[in-house]
Amino acid sequence: MQISIGLSKKTDVTAAMEEASAKVVNPSLLILLSSYEHLEKATQILSQKYAGVPMIGTSATTYEGSESSDKRMVLIGFGKDIVGDVGVIRKLSSAPMIDIPMMEEKIAKVQAGAENTVCLEFCTNDEERLVTTMNVALEHAGITVAGGTVFGAPEGASSKVMVNGTIYEDACAYALIKNLSGKIRTYSELIFKPMEGVKKHIATGVKLDTKELLTLDGRPAASVYCEDAGVSERELVGNVLTNPLGRVIGDQVFIASPYEIGRNGSLINYKRINANDTISVMELEDYEAVGAQTRANITQENTKISFVFSINCIYRHLLYTDRGYLNTFLGEMAKLGPHIGVVGGGEQLGKQHVNQTMVCVVFE
Numbered sequence: 001m002q003i004s005i006g007l008s009k010k011t012d013v014t015a016a017m018e019e020a021s022a023k024v025v026n027p028s029l030l031i032l033l034s035s036y037e038h039l040e041k042a043t044q045i046l047s048q049k050y051a052g053v054p055m056i057g058t059s060a061t062t063y064e065g066s067e068s069s070d071k072r073m074v075l076i077g078f079g080k081d082i083v084g085d086v087g088v089i090r091k092l093s094s095a096p097m098i099d100i101p102m103m104e105e106k107i108a109k110v111q112a113g114a115e116n117t118v119c120l121e122f123c124t125n126d127e128e129r130l131v132t133t134m135n136v137a138l139e140h141a142g143i144t145v146a147g148g149t150v151f152g153a154p155e156g157a158s159s160k161v162m163v164n165g166t167i168y169e170d171a172c173a174y175a176l177i178k179n180l181s182g183k184i185r186t187y188s189e190l191i192f193k194p195m196e197g198v199k200k201h202i203a204t205g206v207k208l209d210t211k212e213l214l215t216l217d218g219r220p221a222a223s224v225y226c227e228d229a230g231v232s233e234r235e236l237v238g239n240v241l242t243n244p245l246g247r248v249i250g251d252q253v254f255i256a257s258p259y260e261i262g263r264n265g266s267l268i269n270y271k272r273i274n275a276n277d278t279i280s281v282m283e284l285e286d287y288e289a290v291g292a293q294t295r296a297n298i299t300q301e302n303t304k305i306s307f308v309f310s311i312n313c314i315y316r317h318l319l320y321t322d323r324g325y326l327n328t329f330l331g332e333m334a335k336l337g338p339h340i341g342v343v344g345g346g347e348q349l350g351k352q353h354v355n356q357t358m359v360c361v362v363f364e
Contacts, residue, residue, distance in 0.1 A: 210262075
């Protein structure tokens with residue numbers, strides 16, 4: 001796959017865009033990542049410079065090489081060996097289905113294949129509703145959704161995404177990318193396992209609109225968590241970096257991160273938990289070994305890696321930073337091939353919205 005990556009840390013947005021775009025020539029599709037304060041101006045410049053080129057973007061802390069930065073501008077250009085289109089799902093909080101007919105038209109236009117096409121997305125909110133809605137259009141074509149929740153908007157400000165030069169809130173920006181020169185594969189990395197010596201629980205009380213877990217086995221969720229994890233309620237939120245909740249479905253686990261204790265001992269989470277879900281308190285595995293296995297799988301399954309795009313949860317980012325491992329982790333990811341990553345407030349892959357997970361898209 002033909003891929004070009006432009007970077008800049010210049011503080012002036014015009015100069016940053018000039019530097020980042022210098023390496024991106026004749027793109028078929030563009031992805032813009034910038035600081036929050038640069039997004040609107042960068043969007044204006046980009047849409048004028050590359051008029052008619054499909055593009056999406058958002059604000060993000062980005063990964064490149066062995067460094068992370070919340071001030072870097074990144075411009076990713078896909079070359080002539082892709083077929084691609086972009087679109088928006090609006091009104092995520094109320095009526096996202098209105099934009100699905102247009103998405104279906106774009107899927108037909110791209111002539112997507114199950115092994116060489118991905119739907120890469122950035123969303124602002126209502127992730128469970130988003131993945132359910134998008135899969136109405138994507139599932140029949142065998143296309144996988146991979147993306148992240150926008151993270152890092154200033155306090156009191158709204159997260160934003162960009163599609164073809166227009167900024168949206170309460171929305172998802174997506175790019176359908178079909179690789180004409182190889183396959184596209186998606187991966188997720190989980191560095192937790194159910195705690196040994198504690199039982200699994202049933203979610204007996206939930207409040208879906210606030211992503212609130214009221215009770216486990218008929219008891220206040222916070223009390224059950226604290227007993228299993230061996231912490232006090234005062235320590236609970238800080239303990240989530242190493243002991244989140246897991247929604248267990250067969251041999252699969254999907255992470256949910258509590259961030260607040262609600263009234264009467266409930267847990268308010270970044271991922272929705274449904275009534276009668278099987279829930280386990282999780283414990284941290286050897287994340288260096290897990291990461292090495294993930295990268296070995298990627299290397300084995302992809303004969304020639306052209307580009308890797310990753311979404312790494314903010315809680316993993318904080319964990320690795322606290323433990324002095326982040327730069328090592330990024331350096332190892334860079335060894336796979338050209339790699340750009342973003343920090344997400346949540347991750348989406350296939351039919352699931354998850355927390356504390358890494359999602360990767362690998363382009364041959």
